[in-house]
Each structure stands twice: as C-alpha cells, then as structure tokens.
Amino acid sequence: MTSLSVNINKIAVLRNSRGHELPDPVVAARVAIEAGCGGITVHPRPDQRHIRVDDVARVAAILGHVEYNIEGNPFAPPRGSYPGYLDLVRGARPAQATLVPDGDGQLTSDHGFDLARDAARLAPLVRELKTLGCRVSLFVDADVADVERAAEIGADRIELYTEPYAVAFASGDASRALADCVRTAERARACGLGVNAGHDLNQQNLGALKQAIPFLAEVSIGHALIGEALYAGLAPTVRAYLHILASS
Incomplete structure (x- = not known):
C-alpha cells in the first residue's frame, strides 16, 4: 500500500501572511492524521517563509503512529534562528529525512540532485542521518542518469x-514523462532503493502514476491537496487521496 504523507507547508504560508498563529499547521496535521494519512511532511527553509523552526518540534510532538518526513537542503548553513537541516533532524528524529537541493531563490523545489556531482558530498550526510535512525530519501529528476549512485x-x-x-x-x-518516471523507478528498485514521488501530484494525475508504478512506497502531496481542501474540507480531501491510492 502506498502511503500518503500530507505536506502542511501551505498552512504555514497562510498563517505567516498575517503574522499571527492561525491557521495552525499542527491542527491541520491532526486533522490529516485523523482522516487516515500515513505521514506528515514539512519542508523548513532557512528563510522560514512557511514552516518555522518551532513548528518542526510542535509537529513532532503530536504525530503518534504516523511517520514524520522532514525535507530540506542539507548543505544550507545555519542562519539566524535556523540551526541547519541536520540540527533540526537531530531534535525531531523523523522517520524519514528527504534531502532536496533547493535554495532561497527557488519559489519551490524545481529539480533533483545531480548525483554525479553531488554524491560525494551527500555520502557523509546520509551516513550521519542514518545514525540518527532516519530513513534517507534523495530528491531526483525522473530522468536522472545515474540513480544507482543513490544506493x-x-x-x-x-x-x-x-x-x-x-x-x-x-x-x-x-506518456513520455510517465515513461521517464517508470524507468527510473524500476532502476531504483533493481538496486534496492524504495521509491517515493512528489510535486504537483493531484487527484487527476495520481491514479495514473500509481498504476504505472504500483510499488510506490509513498507520495508526498501538499500544494494541490491543501488547495482542494479549501473547497471540500481537509479531512474529506485526505480521504479522497487515500481512495485513489487504494483503488489504483
């Protein structure tokens, strides 16, 4: 069964737009968990444009049986109250650490690691994260040439x-983009890697991806899910995604 991890960054964006405490990402996480999701994802950036440092610990405290996935750029240095990605992970001890090569200038994550270039720098960070008990996932393009380096x-x-x-x-x-996803997923599985997927997945396109890659371990969905929840409600929207995953 493919797990649904709900990314709550957009709840934090809405809260931060007013400079107060509502809506609270922690409350949103609770609603998603009660609706049946398998995990909660946050992606705290050094500029804290959405999820803040204090949110990371507050979410960790309420998760119970579901997995915590903390995304971030492990190469981003500490800045102000942002202690650095590894320090956040040390404090929260998530089930999964997803490493993403994003910078402040990016509106959102828009590419994966160049494993030929980045593997040597990533290797010691992967080892350190695993000593903390985290499963480590690397964000990659669907047509990455050397996915085996991740293993x-x-x-x-x-x-x-x-x-x-x-x-x-x-x-x-x-068809072509889906074939790229399938090809890379199959190569990853062949070298012992699990396969997650995320970014711009929604209720229209998720089923076809799951059918093409039935062994998907997890999908992380935030922007579309939160947007759809504005009309249908958060809990019903989470359940709609779970239905797609179960029936595809």
Whole structure:
C-alpha cells in the first residue's frame, strides 16, 4: 500500500501572511492524521517563509503512529534562528529525512540532485542521518542518469520529482514523462532503493502514476491537496487521496 504523507507547508504560508498563529499547521496535521494519512511532511527553509523552526518540534510532538518526513537542503548553513537541516533532524528524529537541493531563490523545489556531482558530498550526510535512525530519501529528476549512485552512498529511497509529469498530464499527453518516471523507478528498485514521488501530484494525475508504478512506497502531496481542501474540507480531501491510492 502506498502511503500518503500530507505536506502542511501551505498552512504555514497562510498563517505567516498575517503574522499571527492561525491557521495552525499542527491542527491541520491532526486533522490529516485523523482522516487516515500515513505521514506528515514539512519542508523548513532557512528563510522560514512557511514552516518555522518551532513548528518542526510542535509537529513532532503530536504525530503518534504516523511517520514524520522532514525535507530540506542539507548543505544550507545555519542562519539566524535556523540551526541547519541536520540540527533540526537531530531534535525531531523523523522517520524519514528527504534531502532536496533547493535554495532561497527557488519559489519551490524545481529539480533533483545531480548525483554525479553531488554524491560525494551527500555520502557523509546520509551516513550521519542514518545514525540518527532516519530513513534517507534523495530528491531526483525522473530522468536522472545515474540513480544507482543513490544506493551506492547508502540512501534508502529516492523521491521522484513529478512536476514534469504533472505538466504533461495537464497538457493531455503524459506518456513520455510517465515513461521517464517508470524507468527510473524500476532502476531504483533493481538496486534496492524504495521509491517515493512528489510535486504537483493531484487527484487527476495520481491514479495514473500509481498504476504505472504500483510499488510506490509513498507520495508526498501538499500544494494541490491543501488547495482542494479549501473547497471540500481537509479531512474529506485526505480521504479522497487515500481512495485513489487504494483503488489504483
């Protein structure tokens, strides 16, 4: 069964827009958990534009049986009250650490690691995260040429960057983009890696991806899910995604 991890960053964006404490990402996490999701994802950035440092610990305290996935750039240095990605993970001890090569200039994550270039730098960080008890996932492009390097440096999973697939799906012809996802997922599985997926997945395109890659371990969904929840409610929207995963 593919797990649904609900990314609550957008709840924090809405809260931060007013400079107060509502809506509270922790309350949103509780609602998603009660609706049946398998995990909660946060992606705290050094500029704290959405999830803040204090949110990371507050979410960790209420998770109970579901998994915590903390995304972030492990190369981003400490800044102000942001202690650095590894220190956040040390404090929260999530089930999964998803490493993403994003910078402040990016509105959102928009590419995966260049494993030929980045593997040597990532290897000691992967080892350290695993000593903390974290499963380690690396964010990669769906057409990455050397996915096997993720296994060589000790990662447990990859996360397929699925925005190109989502864009192609919306245009009416996702065959090539979907084939890239499938090819990389199968290569990853062949070298012992689990396969996650995320970015711009929604209720329209998720089923086709799951059918093409039935062994997906996890999908992390935030932007579309929170947007749809504005109309349908958060709990019903989480349940709708779970239904798609179960029936695809």
